[in-house]
Amino acid sequence: MKMHHQNAITSQDPAIENDPTEETVTEDTAETDSFIYFDDSDIQERLEECQNSILGKIVSEKAIHMNSIQNALSNIWCNPKGFRVEHIGDKLFHFFMDEQEDMKRIIRGNPWFFRNSWLIVHPWRRDIDAQSLEFRHAPIWIQLWGLPTQCRTKQMGIKIGSSIGTVLASELYEYPDKKLIIKIKVNLAVNKPIKAGIYIGSAKDGAHWIDFRYENLPQFCFACGLIGHTEANCKLHDTRTNTESTNKNVLGPWLRYNHFGRRIMDYKDRKFSSNPTKCKNYGHYMHPIPPKMLEEMAEMSMLNHIKDHPQSHNTNEEHTKKGGSIIDMSQPSSSTPLWLTVL
Numbered sequence: 001m002k003m004h005h006q007n008a009i010t011s012q013d014p015a016i017e018n019d020p021t022e023e024t025v026t027e028d029t030a031e032t033d034s035f036i037y038f039d040d041s042d043i044q045e046r047l048e049e050c051q052n053s054i055l056g057k058i059v060s061e062k063a064i065h066m067n068s069i070q071n072a073l074s075n076i077w078c079n080p081k082g083f084r085v086e087h088i089g090d091k092l093f094h095f096f097m098d099e100q101e102d103m104k105r106i107i108r109g110n111p112w113f114f115r116n117s118w119l120i121v122h123p124w125r126r127d128i129d130a131q132s133l134e135f136r137h138a139p140i141w142i143q144l145w146g147l148p149t150q151c152r153t154k155q156m157g158i159k160i161g162s163s164i165g166t167v168l169a170s171e172l173y174e175y176p177d178k179k180l181i182i183k184i185k186v187n188l189a190v191n192k193p194i195k196a197g198i199y200i201g202s203a204k205d206g207a208h209w210i211d212f213r214y215e216n217l218p219q220f221c222f223a224c225g226l227i228g229h230t231e232a233n234c235k236l237h238d239t240r241t242n243t244e245s246t247n248k249n250v251l252g253p254w255l256r257y258n259h260f261g262r263r264i265m266d267y268k269d270r271k272f273s274s275n276p277t278k279c280k281n282y283g284h285y286m287h288p289i290p291p292k293m294l295e296e297m298a299e300m301s302m303l304n305h306i307k308d309h310p311q312s313h314n315t316n317e318e319h320t321k322k323g324g325s326i327i328d329m330s331q332p333s334s335s336t337p338l339w340l341t342v343l
Ligand SMILES: [Zn+2]
Pocket: 221, 222, 223, 224, 225, 226, 229, 230, 231, 233, 234, 235, 236, 237
């Protein structure tokens, strides 16, 4: 109020004289009649109930049977003490439990599976309106298969992961057969199509297709790549363009993988599973390399060569013998034996 007073002295602005904050401190009974003030003592009971509670949304177009959800989730979450469910919106729930440890454990496990769909959870907070929470992202581990040996770095994992979403982690994992892969944890957008993989390329290493293998991916549509429905219920099914129909060859159940492998440096984890390259569907498809990408890499390769050999790029005998710039693809992955020479 002191500041306001000083301003009023130095300014003749009538807006300051009529400052609306002035009205809130006056005793206006007409205003207070339409406003009921409450404090925490009025809602104490509910606050205590809510303090270890979780909001959750099931990402699915399927109908949910309300009478089964409490028992099913109690089983999935190992019977949290005092577990109770409230239905608060479209596939949106408020889960209550007594113990903070249970609450933290369930939040750490995000996202969960419920009837082959994702259940995305979020800790309840009194300043967040559950209806406005969007539940649009889920943290998911993705294995990157097909990276050339020299590209298996955490930095490459971050670079590739950035094309999918926010990268939360990038780690080197070792498999029982001594194979090394990069695994990335990405905050995946649940309303965007699942990607089967991506091309990476450099002038020196050529183009490589990298297979994405998602750990704990729920049911998704092999036609459009979206989570929450199957091909039979796909809205794009009848109106698919040629580009979309090629997805059918790429998207399939093989994109879903269980967690396995061992993070390098983490010697406590000794639980292994099978090798994904033994999956009968693994590596059975091959993307055509986009011609534009080949052109760009050929140009990059030429430029690199000129930069490395500025005096001899026109007369280099070895180079002209090979008839042009060679993109070295000598490190193909076992699943994608992709050799390519760009002339
Ligand atoms: Zn679909």
